[in-house]
Amino acid sequence: MGIWQVVLKRTELLIRFVTGQLKLKSLHGLISLFVIGATLSLTIASCAGGGNQAKTTGRSPTDGASLITASGPVELTLVAYATPKMAHDAIIPKFQEFWKQEKGQAVSFKQSYGGSGTQTRAIVDGLEADVVHLAVGVDVDKLVKAGLVKDDWQKRVPSDGTVAKTVVSIITHEGNPKNIKSFADLVRDDVRWVTADPKTSGGARWNFLALWDYILKTGGDDAKAQEFVAKAYKNVAVLSKDARESTDAFNKQGQGDALLNYENEVILARSRGEKLEYVTPEINFAIDTPIAVVDKNVDKHGTREVAEAFVKFLYTPDAQAEFIKMGYRPLNSEEIAKNKDLAAKYPAIKTLGNVKEFGGWNKAQERFFSDGAVFDQIRAQFR
DSSP states (O other): OOHHHHHHHHHHHHHHHHHHHHTTOSHHHHHHHHHHHHHHHHHHHHHHHHTTOOOOSSSOGGGTOOOOOSSSOEEEEEEEESTTHHHHHHHHHHHHHHHHHHHSOOEEEEEEEEOHHHHHHHHHTTOOOSEEEOSSHHHHHHHHHTTSSOTTGGGGSSGGGEEEEEOEEEEEOTTOTTOOOSGGGGGSTTOOEEEEOTTTOHHHHHHHHHHHHHHHHTTOOHHHHHHHHHHHHHTEEEEESSHHHHHHHHHTTOOSSEEEEEHHHHHHHHHTTOOOEEEOOSEEEOEEEEEEEOHHHHHHHTOHHHHHHHHHHTTSHHHHHHHHHTTOBOSSTHHHHHOHHHHHHSOOOSEEEOGGGGTOHHHHIIIIISTTSHHHHHHHHTO
16 A cells, blocks of 8 residues: 555544544534644645655755755856866866766856965865865865865875876977076076966976976985075076966066976967977976865765766766866876877876875975975075
8 A cells, every 4th residue: 555545544534533523513623623634734745745855965964964956956166276277167068968967957066266275275264165176185185184175085086086187397488599498497597487386386386396306316315406496496587376377477478488387288278379389308297186075065065976976077088088188198197108199299208206205295295385394495595
């Protein structure tokens, strides 16, 4: 017997009992019958909703997450560092179509882009991101320390949380009038160069480590590396807030003789017809950019299911193809050697350093970029 039949049968027996006993001869009897009718109405309404209950995209209501129906719209807030915007703009419509077909639910996105360090501080201060794509893993770790992201974030996604990767390139003006070929040229007396500030930009921290690692990979020690990096930063013409601003300072304002920037930015610009000359040094440093779900916020918003699905979608061949179109290297570097088009697109790297050689991002951050650390000591020399 279905639930409707059970409800109606029990209600019929109850009404017969009450009317038989009370005969509706008293006010008490009328009130009792009224209560029965009200109860019946509530029961039927409850049963009607039971076949179409709301599905949650977060935890249960007792955990404080809000309910979102499978067919109702949902909004995700994506907060990222500056450079992957074009890739996300191409990937998001693909995910929206996928999720609509998969769950019958419309997804809209709020997006915010800027320097990785600046974005991280904004999230800690209250910007309620559901998903973050930042320039360096240490910025995600700051969200862990703030209680916003669970400390197993790297284990929940492929590639230890890296969703897009690139290396450092040296961009020069047309004709490369200063004949700049490697990181070693950045310390020449006749060369001025542009980079972002490592205190606010994740990309700039990669640049700094690439210079330091260059000396280690060419036979020097830490003392030689610090001497080299200090001399290089004395030649900086513009220390901008983020990678976008440093690119504008070099390309639009003509500042400096060279610009250190993500290789993917240069490849993307050239694909649009911009006449940029660049060198990707064969001794280089792996730039691994992380993705993470902001656990506290998705549970608050009730968006965990769709946020985790979006992050997972970013690793699909379809999404990764969009990152590659925008100049990012494949997550599996062996794909370059197997594909002639990719081999032509990405200059070969002879020696590739990695932040793990510095003990990981937490140790590198503390050693080089925290207040009073190596970068502050170097900057104090040329103020």
